[in-house]
Amino acid sequence: MxxxxxxxxxxxxxxxxxxxxxxxxxxxxxxxxxxxxxxKSTLLKIVAGxxxxxxxxxxxxxxxxxxxxxxxxxFALMFQDFALFPHLDVRDNVAFGLVEQRVPRREARERAQALLTRFGLGAHAQARVWTLSGGEQQRVALARALITQPxxxxxxxxxxxxxxxxREQLRAEFRDRIxxxxxxxxxxxxxxxxxxxxxxxxxxxxxxxxxxxx
Ligand SMILES: Nc1ncnc2c1ncn2[C@@H]1O[C@H](COP(=O)(O)OP(=O)(O)O)[C@@H](O)[C@H]1O
Ligand SMILES: [Mg+2]
CATH class of the missing domain: 3.40.50.300 (P-loop containing nucleotide triphosphate hydrolases)
Structure with missing residues (x-):
């Protein structure tokens, strides 16, 4: 709590x-x-530390x-202008938090791939993030936030x-995934x-x- x-x-x-x-x-x-x-943002920053x-x-x-x-x-943060890493593909963007926690890269990529598949983004795993639509990029950002099980x-x-x-379409989807x-x-x-x-x-x-x- x-x-x-x-x-x-x-x-x-x-x-x-x-x-x-x-x-x-x-x-x-x-x-x-x-x-x-x-x-509001200040309060969230206090929660984040x-x-x-x-x-x-x-x-x-x-x-x-x-x-x-x-x-x-x-805790995981998803801020409005918290951009994905343009130099990494979709899968490595999602795997990033795990690699930071010293999970071996191969395992991190496998877990990222599995989560992307669940999010309906499996086919985009090796795409550059900027080739994705705005909605897809937000889904990638959510996957990146959730992968470390915050x-x-x-x-x-x-x-x-x-x-x-x-926005309306993503509401229910994000609610269910959270x-x-x-x-x-x-x-x-x-x-x-x-x-x-x-x-x-x-x-x-x-x-x-x-x-x-x-
Ligand atoms: N580092 C800071 N710490 C606290 N307040 C700040 C800081 N920087 C700016 N502010 C001011 O605090 C107020 C609230 O900002 P913010 O928390 O971003 O509001 P909101 O997210 O509700 O729009 C603004 O007037 C802003 O100028
Ligand atoms: Mg704000």
Missing amino acids: LELRDIHLRWDRRPLLDGVNLRVDAGHTVALLGPSGSG IETPERGSVWFDGEDITRTPPHRRG RALLLDEPFSALDAAL AEAGMAAILVTHDEAEARAMAQQGWGLHEGKLRSLW
């Missing part, structure tokens, strides 16, 4: 996060909604991880670069329909505080 307790952070001397509490159970997706500039709160703590399964560096948290998945506006029809993988997930979006389609719980970030939406 992922938990934020009483998170505070000021920006420009104004409170950006002003006592944020949030709990996300394994297998659940929680959506964070709010206008641009309300602090890229930003440190001035006050408050981050917990995972009963352990205080507030000061744990990002790469030791076992304890939590953090999504920041994952579909913002895609057109409306494609449920199947069984980790805690936080989805940041400004699209309420998308949030409702993907998350069991929705929270609005407004003046530094979370309000329950559903």
Whole structure:
């Protein structure tokens, strides 16, 4: 279980996060909604460990991880402008996280190939990523995020670069794959329909505080 307790952070001397509490159970997706500039990405960065709160703590399964560096948290991130590696083929993009964890390259490639096949991308394994459509690239990015079996998945506006029809199509697909993988997930979006389609719980970030939406 992922938990934020009483998170505070000021920006420009104004409170950006002003006592944020949030709990996300394994297998659940929680959506964070709010206008641009309300602090959604900053909150996600605190969960990831890229930003440190001035006050408050981050917990995972009963352990205080507030000061744990990002790469030791076992979380996967998928940010809106988190591009795939253009110099690697699709399979090596997906295998990347495993190779970083010192899984032998051959085994990493086999596991990447298996996941790509499950995602309907098996035939593209050896293609350059930039030859894929926008939707296919987002699927590759999700496969890359999930392959290391992260304890939590953090999504920041994952579909913002895609057109409306494609966003709608990917919602259900991503929701099912996240449920199947069984980790805690936080989805940041400004699209309420998308949030409702993907998350069991929705929270609005407004003046530094979370309000329950559903
Ligand atoms: N490193 C930083 N830490 C905290 N706040 C920042 C930082 N850089 C910019 N900001 C400001 O914090 C506010 C919230 O930004 P952000 O979290 O990106 O909001 P959102 O994702 O909801 O659009 C913005 O006004 C932004 O200018
Ligand atoms: Mg943002």
